[in-house]
Structure formats: C-alpha cells, structure tokens
Amino acid sequence: METADIKSMTLEEVSGMLEELGEKPYRARQLYQWMHQKLARGFGEMKNLPLDLREKLGNRFSYTDLKLVRMQESAFDGTRKYLFELSDGNLVESVWMKYRHGNSVCVSSQVGCRMGCAFCASTIDGLERSLLPSEMLDQIYAITRDTGERVSNVVVMGIGEPLDNYENLLLFIRLLTDENGLHISQRNVTVSTCGLVPEMKRLADEKLQITLALSLHAAFDEKRKKLMPVANRYAIEELMEACAYYFEKTGRRITFEYALVGGVNDAKEDAEALGGLCRKLNCHVNLIPVNPIKERGFVQSERDAILAFKNKLEKYGRNVTIRREMGRDIDGACGQLRRRQKALG
C-alpha cells in the first residue's frame, strides 16, 4: 500500500489527521514546524514529539528526503548546482544563486520533460514523472540546510514544465509561501512556462501574486514551431491573450524569456516582431544567451548581435535585461548535469 506523503499536506490537513489519531491540537503546529521551518529530514529528529507518535507517523506516512549526489560551485560567481537523488532513484537538479537582493533557488518540477524544446537538454529522454509538492520543497530545504542561508527567491525554471504538473505546483507554492513554513513572499516566486494556454489562464484565476514568465524564444509562429513543439498547439496570438488575461487578473507584469540562438532568432526582424508584441502588453524581456547544447548544434549569438537586439527592442519602450550567465563553468543550463550523470552511471 502506498503511504500518504506527509510533507505535501497543508497545516489544516495535518491538524485533521492528528485529531483523528487522538492527538492534542498543538501537536499539528509542532509537526508542521519540524517539516517546514526546522527542515527536519525525518520523524526521528522531532525530539519534542512523543516517541510513540513518531512511530505511528512513520508507519502511516512517507517522508520524502533528497540525497545529495553532487554539488558543483562556480569559481566565478559562487553559483552552486546540486544534483539530488529522489527516493525512487530518479535524479533532479537545482541551482542556488547569490544576488545582491538575496539568495535565489531554481527548482525542478518534473523528472525530465515532454515538451520537446529543441535547445533544451531536459527533454531529450522525455518525461519520467512529475514531482510531488514535497519533492519541490525538499530542493529548497536541502539547499537551505547546506548553505545555512535563507532563500528569498524561488524560480521554477529547472527541469520540467511546471504547468504540466499543475496541481502539485499549486500546492507547492501554497506550502512555500505559508506563514507557518518558510514564508517566502509570493512576489518572490516565478513560474516559467513554455506556454500552456489553458493552464496559464487557470493560474491567472488563482489570483496569486507570483510572476509568470513565458518562454517565447521567437516572435513568429513558424520559427517558434521549429524551436518549440508546443507552438503547434498554441499560436503566439493565443499566448498574448493569455498573458493579457494574467495581467488583468493579477496586476503582475509578465516576463518574456527569449533565448538568443546565433543565426536563428537574433536578427533585426526578430527584434522588431518581439518589440511589436511587447508594445501591447505590460511586460519585461529577459534575453538569455543560449547555453550551447552539443547534441543540438545551437550556438550563442555574437556579443554585438545581442546588444543590437537589446537596443532595437528597447525602442519599443519596454524594460529589457540580458540574463547574467551564472554558473557557465558548472553546467548551469537546465538538465545538463543530470544528463552527464546519467551518461556516467
């Protein structure tokens, strides 16, 4: 029999469950605190809970925990990339980045991915499975324990398509931002999607204060289809409508992510078309020099082409940033570390 995953339960659920077990109400807060504030790795650490209760919980519930397989730290900027093993042996990656405004963690939402983007290493072997809310939290908890520093920003931009794991993602955000947990501000949480329109609208209706980032990567449908198979399902026009709807419902400015691939999407016409899309929306554009992926033969745009693209785009009156390339020396890009480990193993 599969046991219930206790770290994916809300405080109300934990309270209800303990009440059924005949426990005093204050035990719920203690247990929840051990899991989500003291970041315990198992029931054994929960010293102020009676031994028989810990045993009872151990028999009834599963307690997820990650095993650190390897950690690489960038010699340039202190970025740390973690490779973790889940309880079923699958591997996921997370990244810890230190910025002036605080520490940021990039988490994975699935083992592998089925979206098939041509430039992305995470999707090469397809989707293995989705992560539980607890397994997404565990990445942040393990890194917090390892660094001893508070995480203030979370971006769901690691392996996987978060909106392809919708229910678990929502519960993860709820637990992460809960005042009885790490209490990370919703405004400091970003979810990045390749553009699943129905889920983007559904997310808008939740009226959360999180940032939605859309991986656009091309401003023409035909070009986008070559880079991202999901573009066969949703046209750019539908994506723009979904973004406008998200802004209307939440008041949160959209981020467009645009990975610049040399000779593919970095020409003047591309910048103009992207500028045209931006003009209609309250958005911010994040240009990402593509991380070269050997398997796919994609190369980075020249430095001059990147700056020219940025200048052109800024004429449309939108804020444009070029993503700092953190952790280039440690396989910073999505899925690269996991792939290498799999190749070795």
Ligand code: SAH
């Ligand atoms: N599936 C989600 C989130 C994970 S990918 C999404 O598509 O947004 C996180 C970001 O990294 C996306 O913008 C993705 O397109 C980008 N990305 C993937 N591979 C990349 C590479 N080789 N170089 C630069 N960006 C890449």
